[in-house]
Amino acid sequence: MTTTAQPVLTTVDYFESIYAEAAGETSRIPWADGQPASALVNWLNAVAPSLIRCGARVAVVGCGLGDDARELLHRGYDVTAFDCSDTAVHWAQAIDPENANCYVHADLLDLPMKWRHRFDLVVEVNTLQSLAMDIRKNAVAAMADLLAAHGRLLVICRRSDVACETQLEPPWPLTESELLDVCEQASLALDSPICAFTDDENPPVDRMRAVLRRS
Numbered sequence: 443m444t445t446t447a448q449p450v451l452t453t454v455d456y457f458e459s460i461y462a463e464a465a466g467e468t469s470r471i472p473w474a475d476g477q478p479a480s481a482l483v484n485w486l487n488a489v490a491p492s493l494i495r496c497g498a499r500v501a502v503v504g505c506g507l508g509d510d511a512r513e514l515l516h517r518g519y520d521v522t523a524f525d526c527s528d529t530a531v532h533w534a535q536a537i538d539p540e541n542a543n544c545y546v547h548a549d550l551l552d553l554p555m556k557w558r559h560r561f562d563l564v565v566e567v568n569t570l571q572s573l574a575m576d577i578r579k580n581a582v583a584a585m586a587d588l589l590a591a592h593g594r595l596l597v598i599c600r601r602s603d604v605a606c607e608t609q610l611e612p613p614w615p616l617t618e619s620e621l622l623d624v625c626e627q628a629s630l631a632l633d634s635p636i637c638a639f640t641d642d643e644n645p646p647v648d649r650m651r652a653v654l655r656r657s
């Protein structure tokens with residue numbers, strides 16, 4: 443019997459194929475439910491007003507169908523939401539045509555120079571956990587590079603007590619120390635203690651929310 447080697451999908455191809463195969467059906471995108479992440483909403487209500495002025499520049503990393511970006515837009519922030527999947531970006535634009543120019547195609551690992559140090563807030567929800575260990579360091583460094591001098595990075599991701607990448611496909615939860623390690627390597631320090639919580643999904647998922655700034 444002969445075996446044919448299967449081509450290994452890059453992260454970009456992996457996500458593009460999920461969005462393309464969903465053919466416009468939101469229910470076929472596992473992470474999209476038409477709602478912003480509740481951990482983002484809670485933070486925007488309770489903490490953001492004391493840290494981020496209204497109208498501030500916000501980047502949303504790996505925005506997918508734009509569920510979090512729309513919430514930020516509704517709150518009056520100047521949002522640039524980007525994703526490496528063309529299909530996701532067009533889909534997000536179709537959901538929110540009034541703000542279509544806020545959703546752009548970009549690869550976190552190859553960002554436009556003009557975005558460097560441009561943003562007061564960088565929001566990443568569920569993207570870091572979907573990147574393999576070997577690119578997380580560069581991914582966090584790229585997020586850090588987006589931050590203005592006084593900027594904050596908000597990370598919301600799955601949390602585990604043990605380091606592992608046993609599953610073939612994402613998500614790959616992070617331990618708190620893994621997150622702190624990659625952030626430290628990108629010269630980022632915690633702005634406040636990590637908030638660990640279990641969400642209200644069925645079944646519930648362990649997650650964490652971390653706010654970081656330049657160290």
Ligand SMILES: C[S@@+](CC[C@H](N)C(=O)[O-])C[C@H]1O[C@@H](n2cnc3c(N)ncnc32)[C@H](O)[C@@H]1O
Binds near residue numbers: 458506548549550551
């Ligand atoms: C698990 S999804 C989360 C999407 C969205 N943040 C949410 O919570 O609904 C991860 C997203 O990151 C995007 N992504 C993965 N690698 C990326 C990269 N290098 N640059 C930009 N986006 C990326 C994927 O296309 C996908 O939309």
